[in-house]
Amino acid sequence: MPKILNIGHRGAKGHVAENTLASFAKAFELGADGIELDVHLSADGEIIVIHDHSVTRTTSQKGNVADLSLSQLNHLKIDGIHNIPTLAQTVDAIPSKLVNIELKAKQAAKPVMHLIEKYVQENSRDYRQFLVSSFDWVALKEIRESNANVPLGVLTEADLELAIGFAKSIQADTIHPYFHLLTSENTARMQSQGFGVFAWTVNEPEDLARMKSFGVDAIITDFPDRL
Structure with a gap:
């Protein structure tokens, strides 16, 4: 069976503050093959690595990232x-491994x-060291229409069939379902259609074991050490 990629969710979110350089470093220390992170744009157009639209939850200040x-x-x-790192600072700081960039x-x-x-x-660097994913499928379509080489991943937490259809339409590389949507049968079906299956966010031992038994291509987890 091919190796299942171990992807640190926002770095090693279960161990170190999410979406920080320290968290990304910790993920690789714990055996991750790649990291997943989130991005927004600042008011002056810099690509900022942060999950929320605002800084309220993760810092002591308030305000929207875009402002x-x-x-x-x-x-x-x-x-x-x-x-709070920029995307460029993050890419510069980590090994030349997979960076899954989620567009927020x-x-x-x-x-x-x-x-x-x-x-x-x-x-x-190679295009294959990057993967751009999003729940905003229009954003993915915009990238695909401009560059056929950037690997794209279609995120879904509800409608797997719709995600598969859209992934075909933009020639995506991967589909990223909420792990509760997955079965061994639909995992195999997506793979047979040429898509990598990236399950998120899988943390509990029994869930990790189930995803492994389905043979998903990657597991996105807060705890890379549990794989």
Whole structure:
């Protein structure tokens, strides 16, 4: 059986503050093959690695990411310790392994695509080291219409059949279902149609064992050490 990729959800979210350079480093320390992270755009157009639309939950301040400049965001701390990284800082800091970039804002689609193109052209990285996923399927379609080489992943938490149909329409590489949607049969069916199956977010031992038994291609988890 092919190796199931171990993908650290927002880094090693179960161990270190999410979407921080320390969390990404911890994920690789714990055996992750790649990381998943989330991005928004700052007020001045920088690609910011953060899950929420606002900074309220993860920092001591309030405000929307889209209303704050990179300079302002640089003054904030997650858990009073960690800086909020940019996507470029993150890619520069980690090994040349898989980076699954989840678009949380449609406006980030083209900037993320251009950053990936820059790394491929200037830094000798391969497109296959990146994977752009989103629940915003329009954003994925926008990337595909501009670049046929950027790997795309279709996220879904409800309608698997709709996700499969859309993935076909944009020639996506992977489908990322909420793990409760998966069975051994639909996993095999997606794979037979050429899609990698990335299950999220799987943390409990019994759920991890079930996903492994289905033969998914990747497991996205808060605890990379549990795989």
